Amino acid sequence: MSQRSEPLPRIRVRPLTRANLSIQLTLLGLTLLTLYSFTTFDTRGIGLVEALQDMLNNFRLLLLEPRLRSVSFADLLEALFVTVGLGLLTTVFGAIIAFFLALFAAQNLAPIWLNNLIKGGTAFIRAVPTVLWVLFFAVAAGMGSVAAVIGMTFHSAGYLIKAYAESFEEIDAGVLEALRASGASWWQTVFQAVVPTSASALLSWTFVRFEINFSTAIAMGATAGAGGIGFDMFMASAFYLDLRELGAFTYAILVFAMALEWFATHMKARLGKSRE
Amino acid sequence: MALLQIEALTKSYGNEARALDQISFSIQAGEFVAIIGPSGAGKSTLLRCINRLVDLTSGDVRFAGVSVPTLRGGALRRQRTQIGMIFQHYNLVNRLSVLENVLHGRLGYKNMVQGVLGLYSETEKREAVRILESLGLGEQIYKRCDQLSGGQKQRVGIARALVQQPKMLLCDEPIASLDPNSAKIIMDTLQQINQKLDITVLVNLHQVDVALAYAQRIIGVNRGRVIFDGPPAELQQEQIQQIYGSESGELIFSLRERYAI
Known part of the structure; x- marks a missing residue:
């Protein structure tokens, strides 16, 4: 019973490894930085209460009192149509280019050196944000809708090639083997086995990209002068300083985004039904 | 020989x-x-x-x-x-119908465009249906392959091989x-x-x-x-x-x- 007198050593649930230590040190550093930044804010003499009141007032104007002034409702619809058009066009262009390149990027359909070439290239395209591609093409095409279409198509294709190629790679290798064994050529195998098997996955990815492109198209209207509702919002906020009109645009976009979501869900449900 | x-x-x-x-x-x-x-x-x-x-x-x-x-x-x-081939896991395109899968056996006789678009002659379709009926799958020709049992899938596999006239x-x-x-x-x-x-x-x-x-x-x-x-x-x-x-x-x-x- 002499052992009882010795205190038992504490059991650590998480051993103090290098990884744990570095995580804890990082968290500590971030906390100190945050505290430091709070003490050095340049508030320009505006009180916290006053600022909060102003902010809530702005939200009230934006969300509770929306109305149009510089443009008519018809103008708003037309601007929305332009933005949707930009999103849809770049998605369709991107999807067509991506479909063919993704076939050569899939490991089960093309030689490995070609896979790596295309995958490497698209990784580079995706690493650069869409806005930068638009500005890059604006050098040649000038600021406006042309640069926006080319730049957004570029990035959409890069994104969809990766998504499509991964869908293709999930196809059962046996099915491809069976068609080859019956004497089918490569293109026949693609359209008779690869496309029917991966159709719903391709549709899903394309819808996701359309949602992304719709919101990018709004931003492009303002930053790249591509027109549409983004440009009207830019004018309402930066030129007319009209929060009520900005609110009306925001609601218009919200309604369309919800309609799009409903449509996408509905389409997927219908595809699922025919699959049963 | x-x-x-x-x-x-x-x-x-x-x-x-x-x-x-x-x-x-x-x-x-x-x-x-x-x-x-x-x-x-x-x-x-x-x-x-x-x-x-x-x-x-x-x-x-x-x-x-x-x-x-x-x-x-x-x-x-x-x-x-x-040479027709039949597999352990049947290797059918599950999303397509029985008839479409059987007609895949004709792809080797098709040029690229016919094969890509799935254009088969009436003779080929009639032959495919006849083979399916002889294997007891006459009722199932428009069913999707993922709705079939294992034994039925394998018979579709056999039909696909036979339609090649191997x-x-x-x-x-x-x-x-x-x-x-x-x-x-x-x-x-x-x-x-x-x-x-x-x-x-x-x-x-x-x-x-x-x-x-x-x-x-x-x-x-x-x-x-x-x-x-x-x-x-x-x-x-x-x-x-x-x-x-x-x-x-x-x-x-x-x-x-x-x-x-």
Whole structure:
């Protein structure tokens, strides 16, 4: 019973490894930085209460009192149509280019050196944000809708090639083997086995990209002068300083985004039904 | 002349041991031959060397007088149309209908555009329906393949091979994923195809008893070599032990079954 007198050593649930230590040190550093930044804010003499009141007032104007002034409702619809058009066009262009390149990027359909070439290239395209591609093409095409279409198509294709190629790679290798064994050529195998098997996955990815492109198209209207509702919002906020009109645009976009979501869900449900 | 002639066929993957080592045998038109052997003996690779889904390292395969190893492009596709293949996992396009899957057997006869768009002639469609009806799938032609049972899927696989109008069927473990009932239906079907349509059948099997019951000739393979080649009556316990090594305890039981029949 002499052992009882010795205190038992504490059991650590998480051993103090290098990884744990570095995580804890990082968290500590971030906390100190945050505290430091709070003490050095340049508030320009505006009180916290006053600022909060102003902010809530702005939200009230934006969300509770929306109305149009510089443009008519018809103008708003037309601007929305332009933005949707930009999103849809770049998605369709991107999807067509991506479909063919993704076939050569899939490991089960093309030689490995070609896979790596295309995958490497698209990784580079995706690493650069869409806005930068638009500005890059604006050098040649000038600021406006042309640069926006080319730049957004570029990035959409890069994104969809990766998504499509991964869908293709999930196809059962046996099915491809069976068609080859019956004497089918490569293109026949693609359209008779690869496309029917991966159709719903391709549709899903394309819808996701359309949602992304719709919101990018709004931003492009303002930053790249591509027109549409983004440009009207830019004018309402930066030129007319009209929060009520900005609110009306925001609601218009919200309604369309919800309609799009409903449509996408509905389409997927219908595809699922025919699959049963 | 033999329909299929294999001479000193060798296949190796990289620097590893040979998957197939100096395999030679020939098969006459109209034979029903079973290849037996343990998993990993090279049975699947052997079948795939015949229609060149796998490239051989050395040796020669002659099918209907044509040397297979050097074929390329269109000539290889035409050669493949003469050899139907059936798989353990059926390998159907699940999202397509039974009829569409069967018509895939005609792709080897199509040019690129016809095949891509799925344009088949009335004669081809009628033939596909006739084959499906003869296999008892007349009711199912517009069903999607993922709605079928395993036995039905395998019959679709057989229909897809038959619509090619092949001289020979290669069957890679056709009953390994099926229940005993469906397995019997599939083996009976293959036997009928062999006897009535006079199509040569070469089938890989796990089950020695099935091979003994159906095949006119058995080829035993172990570690990429042919250990036994002869009629079922000549297959004795020692040879089975040679083919399967030490795990042949249960197989002796299946031999007794044969004599019980």
